[in-house]
Amino acid sequence: MRKRIYLCLAHMSGQEQKFIQEAFDTNWVVPLGPNVNGFEEDLRQFVNSCSDGTTINKEVVALSAGTAAIHLALIACGVQAGDEVICQSFTFCASANPVTYLGATPVFVDSEPDSWNMDPELLERAIIDRKAKTGKYPKAIIPVALYGMPYRIEEIMAIANKYGIPVIEDAAEGMGSRWKGQVLGTFSDYGVLSFNGNKMITTSGGGAMICKDAEAKRQIMWLATQAREAYPYYQHETIGYNYRLSNICAGIGRGQMTILDAHLAHHKHIAQRYREAFAEIEGITFHDAPSADYDSNYWLSTALLDENVHIQGEESAYAEAVQGAVGGAAGVVHSGGSVHTDCEPNRNVEALRMYLDKAGIESRPLWKPMHKQPVFRNCPAYTNGVSESIFKRGICLPSGPMVTDEDVTYIIETIKQAIK
Numbered sequence: 518m519r520k521r522i523y524l525c526l527a528h529m530s531g532q533e534q535k536f537i538q539e540a541f542d543t544n545w546v547v548p549l550g551p552n553v554n555g556f557e558e559d560l561r562q563f564v565n566s567c568s569d570g571t572t573i574n575k576e577v578v579a580l581s582a583g584t585a586a587i588h589l590a591l592i593a594c595g596v597q598a599g600d601e602v603i604c605q606s607f608t609f610c611a612s613a614n615p616v617t618y619l620g621a622t623p624v625f626v627d628s629e630p631d632s633w634n635m636d637p638e639l640l641e642r643a644i645i646d647r648k649a650k651t652g653k654y655p656k657a658i659i660p661v662a663l664y665g666m667p668y669r670i671e672e673i674m675a676i677a678n679k680y681g682i683p684v685i686e687d688a689a690e691g692m693g694s695r696w697k698g699q700v701l702g703t704f705s706d707y708g709v710l711s712f713n714g715n716k717m718i719t720t721s722g723g724g725a726m727i728c729k730d731a732e733a734k735r736q737i738m739w740l741a742t743q744a745r746e747a748y749p750y751y752q753h754e755t756i757g758y759n760y761r762l763s764n765i766c767a768g769i770g771r772g773q774m775t776i777l778d779a780h781l782a783h784h785k786h787i788a789q790r791y792r793e794a795f796a797e798i799e800g801i802t803f804h805d806a807p808s809a810d811y812d813s814n815y816w817l818s819t820a821l822l823d824e825n826v827h828i829q830g831e832e833s834a835y836a837e838a839v840q841g842a843v844g845g846a847a848g849v850v851h852s853g854g855s856v857h858t859d860c861e862p863n864r865n866v867e868a869l870r871m872y873l874d875k876a877g878i879e880s881r882p883l884w885k886p887m888h889k890q891p892v893f894r895n896c897p898a899y900t901n902g903v904s905e906s907i908f909k910r911g912i913c914l915p916s917g918p919m920v921t922d923e924d925v926t927y928i929i930e931t932i933k934q935a936i937k
């Protein structure tokens with residue numbers, strides 16, 4: 518029987534266990550140590566190298582999750598209860614959730630249709646309107662590199678600087694993506710990376726913050742290690758967090774850094790295969806970079822399905838409630854019971870997901886925009902219909918380092934068969 522094809526499974530270099538063994542041998546089984554330092558140094562060198570051979574000078578802190586990095590960046594931006602933070606609506610919930618941890622309110626901004634990321638024009642409109650309505654500017658702006666695609670960082674930074682609002686780049690999905698040759702996460706004062714199990718590289722769970730200088734790095738490390746004052750006993754004057762990466766997980770990260778370039782090349786190769794194949798299938802559009810400035814890592818290859826393309830089994834799409842979660846090891850999932858919500862992928866998209874699933878291929882809908890999520894129903898939103906329309910038509914396809922050329926051929930053939 519053919520093995521199941523997953524979206525993005527982790528892939529090991531073989532070096533990981535050497536670094537982990539060293540940690541055990543030297544009894545560094547703690548959230549600090551040689552692997553944490555070594556991983557940070559590897560990351561620092563990677564993010565500072567530009568495609569044209571020049572270098573920049575950012576610092577990196579390894580943390581327990583990308584979500585933790587966003588939380589700490591918000592604290593570093595001075596976000597407090599009652600504040601507002603502008604978030605990209607089209608994203609995974611972890612971009613916006615930490616705003617609420619601080620008692621602040623996310624203000625959602627919709628996407629533009631080319632990159633699928635934050636629309637700069639709508640961003641400026643939102644900033645002006647929030648000032649008019651609340652008397653103050655939002656405290657931070659969080660653009661997201663959705664599926665690895667760069668956001669329009671130059672325009673976003675120009676607007677942010679005009680109004681004096683800091684930017685937190687959520688490059689959790691965009692590790693190694695570049696804008697005009699410079700690594701995402703290095704354009705603003707705070708860049709976020711994720712090393713969760715399905716990301717470009719993994720530490721099983723983990724993340725990092727790219728900071729502007731050594732002082733900013735010290736401040737983030739201090740907050741991430743319970744914010745202790747310098748006394749011979751435990752003195753605390755600020756609330757801290759336990760967000761440092763473990764030395765064991767960092768060992769995995771050091772091993773993964775040896776194959777990061779290979780992973781990036783592989784994701785781009787898979788994307789190229791879909792790009793070529795979909796150019797010949799009417800009704801399916803590969804989501805491509807809008808121009809050569811956008812160097813996406815294609816963490817996940819995504820495509821849009823025209824509404825008038827019909828898929829086998831479409832009549833029974835949404836016939837019954839799904840059990841569990843669609844989309845990976847998602848932990849515990851509540852059973853809602855109902856089959857429909859007020860915003861869901863089109864029937865043909867759900868039918869394609871089910872058809873691929875039966876053929877042993879994992880696929881996934883795009884992230885459902887945050888302004889359509891019940892949990893954020895009371896948050897302000899500046900929308901243009903773009904993310905909702907893309908969500909309804911979009912699908913994520915297997916893209917990870919374990920997906921072979923032969924797998925892609927099978928996936929493409931299966932999609933062709935699925936179309937009526």
Ligand SMILES: Cc1ncc(COP(=O)(O)O)c(C=O)c1O
Nearest residue numbers: 582583584609611612689711713
């Ligand atoms: C866009 C985005 N932001 C933030 C995160 C959070 O990263 P982590 O899972 O490492 O907490 C993720 C991924 O999980 C993500 O996809």
